[in-house]
Amino acid sequence: MATTIREVASAAGVSVSTVSRAFTAPEQVQQKTRQRILEAATKLGYAPNPAARSLRGGGTGTLGLIIPDIANPFFPPIVKAMQARARRLGYTVLVTDSDEREADELEAIAAVSKRVDGLVLWASTLTEDRLRELADQMPLVVVNRHVPGIPEVRISLSAGIAQAVEHLRAYGHRRCVFINASRDELSRGKSIHESFEAQDISFVELGPYEPRFETGVLAATLVAAHGATAVLAHNDLVGLGVLHQMASLGVSVPGDVSVIGIDDTLLASVSTPSLTTIRIDPEEVATRAADLLLETIAGHADRRTGAAGNAEDTPFAEIGSRLVPRASTGPAPTR
Structure with missing residues (x-):
């Protein structure tokens, strides 16, 4: 019977995810730990090569x-x-x-x-x-x-939203609209509400809509009705739709309204004005x-092969975010 990754993990005294990273992302594992894993794998005859495993297992x-x-x-x-x-x-x-x-x-x-x-x-x-x-x-x-x-x-x-809120508050903004394009099970609204409330910025949510350019075009016409001086869009596509419609309406960005997207796509950096956004790598x-x-x-x-693990061991990875300030945000207008 072929040696399993869990047997290697047990022999090396590490988790299954650490063994996996030792072979797939060695730069993420300390050298001493990786060496211990390699020695255990060699001793047990474990074959980490994915192509070899695929051939043997019919993958x-x-x-x-x-x-x-x-x-x-x-x-x-x-x-x-x-x-x-x-x-x-x-x-x-x-x-x-x-x-x-x-x-x-x-x-x-x-x-x-x-x-x-x-x-x-x-x-x-x-x-x-x-x-x-x-x-x-x-x-x-x-x-x-x-x-x-x-x-x-x-x-x-969390980090990107917190930076965005601090960015807007530093510019004097006190009323913001969030254009929500999330499904219920993915909704970002609650955490975003909490971030803005913590900085004492009034917050109105529009939607949910679809996460598309056209959503930003539609929602832009509603922003003025709420007296908002800043807009946080569900993603860059929605944010770019807001920029497009604001220009059509003769609304200055960022003179009258500041706009922030989420994702940091290539289009965000080449739009006019360039879009402030929350970057996900x-x-x-x-x-x-x-x-x-x-x-x-x-x-x-x-x-x-009968070497089942525990549900509590379900692996996960977490990716952070950060604000990328550009030309679409600036001081709140004096009213």
Whole structure:
């Protein structure tokens, strides 16, 4: 019987995730720890090479990635970075788009599930029960979605939002609109409300809408009705829609209204004015998602050999955020 990753972890006195990182992301493991893991793996005859494991286990050597909207400029850099990470580890990546609809996501899963060794689902539209059923059938990692017992990559906006609120308060803003384009299970509204209230900035939420450019165009016309001097958009696409419509209405940005997006896409830096935004590092997200999926694939292989782990050991990775100030924010107007 082949040696499992859990046996290596036990012999080296570390966690399964540490063993996985020792082979997939050695720069994240201390040299002494990695050496101990390598010695244990050699002694037990563990083969970490993903291509070799794929051949022995009848795998495909392919990882699946299902994203909400491939037209959103936030996702192409993530796809590229995940492909680069997977290639380094001996895998290829199969990418498809769910268009933020449950029926399309189910169709995409059905189309790719037999062709990949595991799946990364970004902001899945599926219910928790469906996701758990899928996780029982194949290695699964979710991004921007929390389901107990399923490995996840968490994107924390806390630091970036806090910096954005401090940025606006320093400029004298006291009334802000948040354009919400999140589904209920993904809503950012509560944490954002708390951040603004902590800085004594009045806060109004519009939506939820769809996370698209057109949403920003629509919502921009409502901002003035609330007397807001600042706008926080769900993402850069929505923020760019706000900039476009403000220009059409003759509203100065940032003279009359300051605008902040979320993601830090390429378009944010080349818009007019350039868009202040909260940056999420696409390379870090993609790398951690790929590494976590490979760890999950190894865990599934262990369960097939009877070496099941505990639900409490469900691995996760957390990605931070930070504010990138640009020309779309400035002092609040004097009224």
